[in-house]
Amino acid sequence: MSTADPQRKSDLLRRFARSGQSESQTGIRREHLLRALGLIAREPAPVTRAVIARRTGLTSATASSLVAELIALGLVVETGRAESTGGKRATRLELESDAYLIVVAVVRTRAIDTALVDLAGRTVESRRLDVTGGMEVSTVVDAIRELTDGLESRVLAACVQVPGVTAAGVVVDSVQLGWRDVPLARILESEIGAPTSVVNDVDAEALTEAVDADDRAIRLVVHLGEGVGAAITTGGSLMTGATGRAGEIGHVRVIYEGARSRCRCGVSGCLESATSMSAMLGDTYTDELDEHDTTLLASTAEARERMGFGARALARALRISSALIDPEEIVIAGAAPALGPHFLGTLRDEYEMYPAKGTTQVAIRYGRPELSRYLGPAKFALAPVLGDALPLTQAR
Amino acid sequence: MSTADPQRKSDLLRRFARSGQSESQTGIRREHLLRALGLIAREPAPVTRAVIARRTGLTSATASSLVAELIALGLVVETGRAESTGGKRATRLELESDAYLIVVAVVRTRAIDTALVDLAGRTVESRRLDVTGGMEVSTVVDAIRELTDGLESRVLAACVQVPGVTAAGVVVDSVQLGWRDVPLARILESEIGAPTSVVNDVDAEALTEAVDADDRAIRLVVHLGEGVGAAITTGGSLMTGATGRAGEIGHVRVIYEGARSRCRCGVSGCLESATSMSAMLGDTYTDELDEHDTTLLASTAEARERMGFGARALARALRISSALIDPEEIVIAGAAPALGPHFLGTLRDEYEMYPAKGTTQVAIRYGRPELSRYLGPAKFALAPVLGDALPLTQAR
DNA sequence: AATGCTTAGTTTACCTAGTCAACAAAGTGG
DNA sequence: CCACTTTGTTGACTAGGTAAACTAAGCATT
Numbered sequence A, B: 001m002s003t004a005d006p007q008r009k010s011d012l013l014r015r016f017a018r019s020g021q022s023e024s025q026t027g028i029r030r031e032h033l034l035r036a037l038g039l040i041a042r043e044p045a046p047v048t049r050a051v052i053a054r055r056t057g058l059t060s061a062t063a064s065s066l067v068a069e070l071i072a073l074g075l076v077v078e079t080g081r082a083e084s085t086g087g088k089r090a091t092r093l094e095l096e097s098d099a100y101l102i103v104v105a106v107v108r109t110r111a112i113d114t115a116l117v118d119l120a121g122r123t124v125e126s127r128r129l130d131v132t133g134g135m136e137v138s139t140v141v142d143a144i145r146e147l148t149d150g151l152e153s154r155v156l157a158a159c160v161q162v163p164g165v166t167a168a169g170v171v172v173d174s175v176q177l178g179w180r181d182v183p184l185a186r187i188l189e190s191e192i193g194a195p196t197s198v199v200n201d202v203d204a205e206a207l208t209e210a211v212d213a214d215d216r217a218i219r220l221v222v223h224l225g226e227g228v229g230a231a232i233t234t235g236g237s238l239m240t241g242a243t244g245r246a247g248e249i250g251h252v253r254v255i256y257e258g259a260r261s262r263c264r265c266g267v268s269g270c271l272e273s274a275t276s277m278s279a280m281l282g283d284t285y286t287d288e289l290d291e292h293d294t295t296l297l298a299s300t301a302e303a304r305e306r307m308g309f310g311a312r313a314l315a316r317a318l319r320i321s322s323a324l325i326d327p328e329e330i331v332i333a334g335a336a337p338a339l340g341p342h343f344l345g346t347l348r349d350e351y352e353m354y355p356a357k358g359t360t361q362v363a364i365r366y367g368r369p370e371l372s373r374y375l376g377p378a379k380f381a382l383a384p385v386l387g388d389a390l391p392l393t394q395a396r
Numbered sequence C: 001a002a003t004g005c006t007t008a009g010t011t012t013a014c015c016t017a018g019t020c021a022a023c024a025a026a027g028t029g030g
Numbered sequence D: 001c002c003a004c005t006t007t008g009t010t011g012a013c014t015a016g017g018t019a020a021a022c023t024a025a026g027c028a029t030t
Helices: A006-016 A026-042 A049-056 A060-072 A137-148 A184-192 A201-209 A271-275 A277-281 A291-297 A301-325 A336-352 A375-386 B006-016 B027-042 B049-056 B060-072 B137-148 B184-192 B201-209 B271-275 B277-281 B291-297 B301-325 B336-352 B375-386
Strands: A076-081 A091-095 A101-107 A111-118 A123-130 A155-162 A165-167 A170-174 A179-182 A196-200 A218-224 A228-234 A329-334 A363-366 B076-081 B091-095 B101-107 B111-118 B123-130 B155-162 B165-167 B170-174 B179-182 B196-200 B218-224 B228-234 B329-334 B363-366
Touching (some): A006 A060, A026 A091, A155 A201, A184 A196, A196 A375, A201 A375, A277 A301, A301 B228, A301 B301, A336 A363, B006 B027, B006 B060, B006 B155, B027 B091, B101 B375, B137 B155, B137 B184, B155 B201, B155 B375, B196 B375, B201 B228, B201 B329, B201 B375, B218 B301, B277 B301, B291 B336
Parallel strands (some): B329 B363
Antiparallel strands (some): A111 A123, A165 A170, A170 A179, B111 B123
16 A cells, blocks of 8 residues: 655656647657556556567667656556566566545435545445535535545546536536536646546446447447436547537437327427336336336336337437447446346347348447446546556456 | 659658557657648648747747758748748748649449549549449559559559448448459559558548538538438548448438338338438439439429428438537538528428437538539548648638 | 847757667576 | 576667757837
């Protein structure tokens, strides 16, 4: 366990946190440091200086100097020697995952969940704060300050997850929280002294699902809950669209004949009115339910019938979406995994009923409920500092 | 007019053409050279060394050295002095647009159009070769060789446009040409000694429409012709998807009740069966028709009625597509502009009939038929050499 | 006309972060 | 014990930047 060292942290931030423009000189070095760090963090086999040199194509001299700097910054430690492969035994290098921490805050209508995540993706600590009345920005600030008290020098980055439209650290519009144009990142950055990001809840979930994604993978993640949303990830980062509203497909009309009920949005036949968890399981469903209760709700005959209808509507949306962006896979996340294999099977059948010429078969799977929901936000928090060097896989 | 200088061209290719991997050292210099070149090519006001220094944030010494190298490579010339702004008059810099040429070949079922495009986007020369029988790769090679005869030392890059699925310089599958897994780029590169790209026809068109795009603009381009296809451009480059099939939306089913005719693909109710030019204007329509003849076909009462049906089907596809990717604008290209304001108006009305909550209004416009169709391929050809430094705007 | 001030561009000394080559350290096998 | 391999470090060199001094060429004011 490393001790807090304010100097080392500020060195690290100066080195990595992209500071606007003049990256002409240090940019390459930053890139190389992150590649080396990425190898150390991701590679299952033991990583040594020689391995880094071979994999990056840099010389062993440069690899040594990169490792020296990573060790000085406290991100990497030497951990004994490797077996000999015919010559001198190499020094193993490993990520020092508990040197720094990432702060995650998940803000909802009536509660704030806060957590500290280490560089391996482990949740070191988590708290819940129930909030009565309206959600205030100051309450979020206080919750985070309480969590990080005394640990300031180890907090490397932070991310706040909110429901609603976000762009560049600003909560543009959150109906659920009643916030509009709140520069949340700026407020928190001055408060905790670390780069802070703001992310939409659906996007955060998509990043969680992309946790061990291939570099170039393109993935369509659909969230089913009280509402319906989607997100597209490419190589571990998000497609935000021109106005930060990419993925807002919940209220697009997909049923033109035989719509069953009018959605709260006014349009009848929109995707959400057929495929949201509430539409399929009834109004007793809420996002606060656990998996067991949701499974119970899904077991009635009426629910099963409505799940068929919902699957058909979602299949319509997915067919055109996947033809357009040609994803590697489609992930149905949110509370959907609790619906079980029946819903997924129906969805796949409906999806494959009209295969479009010129497109390839795309796998549809459920999201993985076993993944910590802090992983996506943690990954998003780390992006401006360490890029996607660290996998944050949690389990290994 | 600059003379051919083989040495200078090979210097340029060595400097810019990204050669696989080891870009660790020269990468930054390449970046800076391209930024300087981009300023000189794009800026409407006269560009000088001092301007480059200010805009890039580099020092004036570096700007001077960058310009010196661009001049040595033949990409830039000094053109007199600017007005004084209180001190020494600056030396104007301009793009030497006729020093190098880009080869474009548009391959279709029965004809090959070839063209030479200069660095400003002007078509310097163009030829057409009608082909009877099947289209052979060797015929394409010959057509290009004939066009470039004696100009080899000025040809900087080439692009071949083909109908069908393409990926990384390979024609993966072209039903129209009867080609499968043809490594066209590799064949041509050894033939003409310049980096060669292969692009899909719909993608090429999308790049043409993105010719003076803002850097971060995301744009959805839909091609209407004998078939229907789409492409997404972000910041001047294409989203290709996981397997190079992004945008293949033609045969996605969008009409579930009241489909009028079965498409050649077998599915009834697919987008193409309602919205392709052939579906709307009748089987007498072909992609070879000129704008005038197409307009005539569109003027009958029956065609107008079918255009309404087609617009409704396309609107369905566009609503979900634009909610998903949140584009800056939607462009309806291909032969569609010949359909006139009636079709576009109907499409807009249908599109806006069910506005989805949480999304923003997106402008729908026709493609610009006045743009040379060689611009998109030329831009694609130049990408591996000069990135998106040159706008290739043609007219200024 | 002389002087000062401003802007443009070049030259020079220095810095950063690589490479290459020599070498030390620490292993293996005959 | 010695040749050979692999790991990692050290020192000379190189590419491509910066900072600051300097030259060049204009305008404005005395």
